[in-house]
Amino acid sequence: MTFSERILKWYGQHKRELPWRTTKDPYKIWLSEIMLQQTRVAQGMPYYYKFLEAFPTVYDLANADEQKVLKLWQGLGYYSRARNLHATSKMVVEKYAGGFPDTYKELKKLKGVGDYTASAIASICFDEPEPVVDGNVYRVLSRYFGIDTPINSTEGIKYFKELAREVMHIENIRDYNQGIMEFGAIQCAPKKPYCLHCPLNESCIALKENRVTELPVKINKIKIKNRYFNYLVFIDPNGNTALEQRRGKGIWQNLYQFPLLEAKKALNLVELKEQIMEESGFPKIESLTLYNKEPLIHKLSHQHLHTRFWILETTDRLKEGISWETITSFPVPVLIADFIKTYKI
DNA sequence: AAAGCGGGGGC
DNA sequence: GCCCCAGCTTT
Numbered sequence: 001m002t003f004s005e006r007i008l009k010w011y012g013q014h015k016r017e018l019p020w021r022t023t024k025d026p027y028k029i030w031l032s033e034i035m036l037q038q039t040r041v042a043q044g045m046p047y048y049y050k051f052l053e054a055f056p057t058v059y060d061l062a063n064a065d066e067q068k069v070l071k072l073w074q075g076l077g078y079y080s081r082a083r084n085l086h087a088t089s090k091m092v093v094e095k096y097a098g099g100f101p102d103t104y105k106e107l108k109k110l111k112g113v114g115d116y117t118a119s120a121i122a123s124i125c126f127d128e129p130e131p132v133v134d135g136n137v138y139r140v141l142s143r144y145f146g147i148d149t150p151i152n153s154t155e156g157i158k159y160f161k162e163l164a165r166e167v168m169h170i171e172n173i174r175d176y177n178q179g180i181m182e183f184g185a186i187q188c189a190p191k192k193p194y195c196l197h198c199p200l201n202e203s204c205i206a207l208k209e210n211r212v213t214e215l216p217v218k219i220n221k222i223k224i225k226n227r228y229f230n231y232l233v234f235i236d237p238n239g240n241t242a243l244e245q246r247r248g249k250g251i252w253q254n255l256y257q258f259p260l261l262e263a264k265k266a267l268n269l270v271e272l273k274e275q276i277m278e279e280s281g282f283p284k285i286e287s288l289t290l291y292n293k294e295p296l297i298h299k300l301s302h303q304h305l306h307t308r309f310w311i312l313e314t315t316d317r318l319k320e321g322i323s324w325e326t327i328t329s330f331p332v333p334v335l336i337a338d339f340i341k342t343y344k345i
Numbered sequence: 346a347a348a349g350c351g352g353g354g355g356c
Numbered sequence: 357g358c359c360c361c362a363g364c365t366t367t
Contacts, residue, residue, distance in 0.1 A: 038350090041362080077353085
């Protein structure tokens with residue numbers, strides 16, 4: 001049996017029943033693929049159901065407000081995916097009359113659809129023989145063929161795509177592509193792969209040379225930046241608070257948060273008061289208290305956010321005050337959502 | 346070519 | 357604490 005035949009056979013015996021495996025509808029496949037980018041199946045699954053219920057068709061998604069899309073996406077992370085998802089739904093409705101393009105080349109033009117996702121949709125929905133190369137495929141191929149070229153180098157990306165193309169199963173690209181990814185997720189796992197009863201263990205180079213734990217090779221150099229956030233939780237005489245929308249570059253674009261004072265270091269009460277004084281347009285403050293004495297450290301991939309929440313009772317009513325009942329209708333980062341859950345007026 | 350972008354789960 | 361997850365876009 002060839003490599004691809006063994007993958008297909010294994011897939012037939014071990015594949016999980018997943019909701020997007022029972023359809024070829026490009027809308028549903030596209031939705032699932034975007035959600036699963038850098039995201040585990042278990043984490044993305046509830047969102048897949050929520051979205052299909054709220055937006056049964058691409059038209060429903062295209063007609064929705066971005067705020068509603070972001071709210072449903074809340075907690076899944078990488079929010080550009082949600083913004084691009086929404087933009088692409090509008091594009092599909094307006095430029096493609098509601099029908100997704102049916103080739104890799106055309107699919108790749110859609111916002112948020114890169115090499116992997118275009119290959120996935122083209123192969124799963126339209127039987128186009130285009131190999132998918134995701135994190136799972138990098139792992140399987142690098143181990144089986146004993147390749148130590150870094151998977152995130154320019155050379156590695158090109159090499160593994162070509163290798164994937166050489167070994168793919170053209171006649172059943174749909175099951176083969178999903179099969180090799182599933183194989184990487186279940187059998188050839190990052191840690192503790194089940195080499196003992198692996199259908200490829202007689203010809204796996206990494207196993208033969210005892211290099212399974214060394215592969216794949218990845219050049220890693222993420223620097224973590226520390227940031228110091230002070231969130232100002234205004235409470236006016238009506239019990240209303242204020243939110244602002246994050247604009248421009250950086251994290252959490254278009255999501256909402258309490259008014260933010262970012263500092264170069266952790267601030268004490270006096271320093272914070274000075275900062276507030278420098279700002280203009282703030283309401284008159286009756287009292288100011290620190291909510292969490294120990295800074296909450298919210299950890300993102302590239303940033304550690306040392307966060308303090310300050311409660312500011314205002315003398316006058318806020319101009320655009322938001323009640324605590326309606327605050328939950330805004331899309332917010334998990335950091336803010338967690339605070340809202342625990343804080344009671 | 347490198348950096349930026351979330352949040353969660355496994356060990 | 358570290359690594360990884362059905363990656364993509366911008367600089």
